Amino acid sequence: MRVELTRFRVQAGKQEEVAEWMEFLRSHMEAVQETLEPEQMYVETIFSETLDGIDYLYWYSVRGEGGTDLYESSHWLDAKNIEFWKSCIDPAFTPVDLTAQVTMMPARVIDSMHPLPQNHSLGSLPARKH
Numbered sequence: 525m526r527v528e529l530t531r532f533r534v535q536a537g538k539q540e541e542v543a544e545w546m547e548f549l550r551s552h553m554e555a556v557q558e559t560l561e562p563e564q565m566y567v568e569t570i571f572s573e574t575l576d577g578i579d580y581l582y583w584y585s586v587r588g589e590g591g592t593d594l595y596e597s598s599h600w601l602d603a604k605n606i607e608f609w610k611s612c613i614d615p616a617f618t619p620v621d622l623t624a625q626v627t628m629m630p631a632r633v634i635d636s637m638h639p640l641p642q643n644h645s646l647g648s649l650p651a652r653k654h
Contacts (some may be wrong), residue, residue, distance in 0.1 A: 525566075525637055527586050527627045533617035534579035542581065545608040546570065555601040562599075564591030566637045581613070588639055 534542055549556055549570075560568065567586040572579065594602050 525586065525588060525634070527624050529582060529584045529622040529624070531620040531622065532581050532583070533614040534581060534612055535614045536578075538612045539579055541608070542572070542579070542612050545612060546572075548604070548608070552601060555599070559597065559599050559601055561640055562592040562597065563594070564588030564639050586637065588637065591639075 560566075565585060565587045567584070569584045571582040571584065573582065574580070594606065597603075
């Protein structure tokens with residue numbers, strides 16, 4: 525299991541487009557959920573922050589080892605996510621990986637984080653509550 529938190533700088537003047545991006549993700553949550561299992565992504569959360577007038581996005585994730593990379597995915601939502609990314613995230617800024625000091629989860633949560641069998645249909649997963 526990998527627990528990650530990474531900071532990315534938003535390009536100047538892209539705040540409105542970032543807001544559209546986040547609304548796009550919220551309004552397409554069913555499609556988002558379809559992309560999580562192949563990525564072995566158990567939790568993914570995006571945070572935002574403005575420091576000294578500069579906007580940042582932080583990606584927090586808890587995921588399994590392996591899984592499909594975003595750029596290898598054929599899912600339409602991942603293609604749209606890459607478009608937003610290329611338009612909004614500042615390529616001149618080196619992303620900052622924050623260092624986890626301790627990860628605390630109940631054993632039952634850790635025990636539930638494992639990839640689905642390859643023959644498991646994603647359509648049989650229960651819908652997430654918002």
